Amino acid sequence: MTISNVITTNNYTNTAYLRMQTEKQNPVGSFCDVLNQKTGETRGVEVYVNSSPKLSLGLTQAVSEHSVSYEEVSSENLAPERRFLGVTAYAPGKINEQAVVAYEAVESTPEDPIVQLTFTVDGEKKTYNVYVNKVNPEDATDMEMFAYLSYYETEGRRLDEAIGNWEAYQLAKIASDLDDYGDGFETLFDRFTKKKQNAVAIVEDAAAKMNELNSRESRKLAALFEQLSILMHSIEDEKKDG
Secondary structure (H helix, E strand, C coil): CECCCCEEEECCCCEEEECEECCCCCEEECHHHCECCCCCCECCCCEECCCCCCCCCCCCCCCCCCCCCEEEECCCCCCCCCEEEEEEECCCCCCCCCEEEEEECCCCCCCCCEEEEEEEECCEEEEEEEEHHHCCCCCECHHHHHHHHHHHHHCCCCCCCCCCHHHHHHHHHHHCCCCCCCCCCCCHHHHHHHCCECHHHHHHHHHHHHHHHCCHHHHHHHHHHHHHHHHHHHHHHHHHHC
16 A cells, blocks of 8 residues: 555644545545545544644653563542543544543652543443553554653643644554454454554554655655654653663
8 A cells, every 4th residue: 555645734624634545546535534444444533733832851761660561550549630642542533432531640650650541441441550650562452652742742842833632643554554454353342452563663664655655745754653653762762761
């Protein structure tokens, strides 16, 4: 699959779209309705562009006593004063029914940040704690990457572009052939919470493919992916140095 006419902006809705085409150059659709050629499932989501400024903040020393990168916790008596970090959906395009909301847990600290994710699965509320210092972008689930990218964006570690960190990663997954969607997981929730992927490799592969197209739009998208790769490498280097 090749990708062309990479990104257009609707000036009325301020929404970014990714347009994909097959090798025969048959249009597949916009970013909010992109058909995955391997499974026939719709995997696009809509990206809303905002104009939040980039801040340049350093990381504190990475300290974590947790043995795992995430775990399910009780959904009872969750603190109402948690800081909101972001929202997505584990089933693309179904933000109302299958939303994932990220908060910073009340027990989170700058040295040991914890992102708390809430889901509704088949009418049942589920909550996971993601221990950001334990997340390895080279071997992470979408749930871990959503928590990781949302946390650092809220802390000021965001891309130069108006698009958010997580939204940029979603674009990269569509542009890259390394995101194998036909993986045998029974549900989209399982795929979101259990499938491990190399996010760094996906982003860098997407950047290379966009540079190969060598159009004005594809070069812009390549630059976006390169920024995201640099951001992840920078975060991981600082965690190691800490």
